[in-house]
Amino acid sequence: MGLKILDVLNELMRYDDIYACMVIEKGMGGIIPDKDKFEKEVIDTWEVLEDSINETFNVIERFSKKGLDKMFFELEKYDVMFFILHESNMALVSIVPALSNRGLLEVAMENGRRKIIKIVG
């Protein structure tokens, strides 16, 4: 299962404007593609994200009852996109440049989420 999810993440990493991505799971860390593929400039942001997974899930869980579907952090230069995998304690996360065409990337993320949901079952 993990390898198949990794394939989905590696596909997402092919988009020019997806600088980093992973699937996070509460209390379990996450599934991460080879970090060498990440844009170097987002590594700092990435580390903050990794450190705050559990806190992030506290928020996700609270709002899940209200049908939380996705969540964005808009930072100065980057956006962090969380696509929640409903009823699974998992989320697909990516870091994209703030000036990207976010709507198009949302479609890429949505397709990634749908594929992962199929894999997770």
Next chain:
Amino acid sequence: MVDFKASVGMTELWDARKAGREVAKKTMSGLGGKKPDFFLLYSTIHYEKYGGFQEFLDGVWEILPAGTPLIGGTVAGFMCKEGCFVHGASAMAVSYQNMDVAVGFGRNTKRNPQKAARECEGMIKKQQRKEKYKNNLFLNMISGPTKPTFAGFGSQWVLKEKIAEKIGPALLKKSTQYLQKGHGLEDEVICELTKHINKDDIVFGGSSTDDDKIIKNYQFFGKQIKENAIVAMKINTDINIGFGSEHGLHSTGKKFKITKSSQNNRIIEELDGKSATDVFFNSIGLTKEQLTEKIHDITYFYPLGFKDKDDYLCPHVVGSIINNIFILSYRIKGKDIEILTTTGKKMVGCVNKAIASTNINKPKMGFVVSCTARLDSLGNHVYAVRDILNNYFKENSFLLIYTAGENICFPKKEYHAFNETFNIISI
């Protein structure tokens, strides 16, 4: 229409050659062994980096029967039964006995749009001198706008420098004319094309683009890759074609007179005698100082519009700002302009209205050209549009492409080149 067959195929493969092969194979498999009478091919820009478009087309022609009329080009995304995609390729093939197909292209659409239109139309006319059937459909793809880069200013959507305002419009004009980087001038191409066709014909197409960065785009014609071209296909058939066009935008009631403009009302300098940028942004509660490169997050939801002779409200997106002036993709017909607006719900809701306009309840196939601005605005909610289309077409094929602008001319109506619209033809 017993022998009518339509098929849509798609691929998400990244390798250009393999993707070309796969999209052709999947599309052909839906024709049940019949030879296609035409093949429409669309892909996202990514294959430029993953093998190149010639490889992609060569892959398609490994599968496609020689001589099949083919047109298409690069798009920001596409939608079909399988989903909505911003990477990959899709194609539509049709096989039908009572159908004659001719194809043509015209070069240098940005340098001389009228000549390009005539070249394309002339090429089509040479192949199809006699019309056997009563209905004509002109499908087209025209090279869309590309963002020029000016030394000292770079390539930006918002320039606040006064000097940029002074020299920007002239530079843009020269860049469009000589370098073919700038306005797409698709409206001028379509204006000329529609002068040479019957009033009952349907013109239906869009502007090729990339992943909405507006840097490069390509057109496909047979085995050739083209830039700054129109590629078109005339389909003469006995089939009645349903058509519809909607956008879900409405007037905010904020209306202005264009008091100063240039380049055929594509560059708006003053509204009601004041700075066009100030008037526009103050009307939607913003100041010029608040503008950032993310300008399209705002302007997609507040396009400008005007009513044409048919009383159709035509939306035009403010593409970029140079201090006091703003630039539109297409010329505004007339001097009256108003600010339009919409919501995501209305953007989705208008799809049902467009479908209803076709007057075809049980479609055998459909083709949709829609604006990338709608895709960018709706994001993953665009799947709501896919669900409506799935419900309408049921087990039959449809293909929607997201373009940098749309062009239509419906029977006995005026031609339109505009943004933010949803245009459908169904059979």
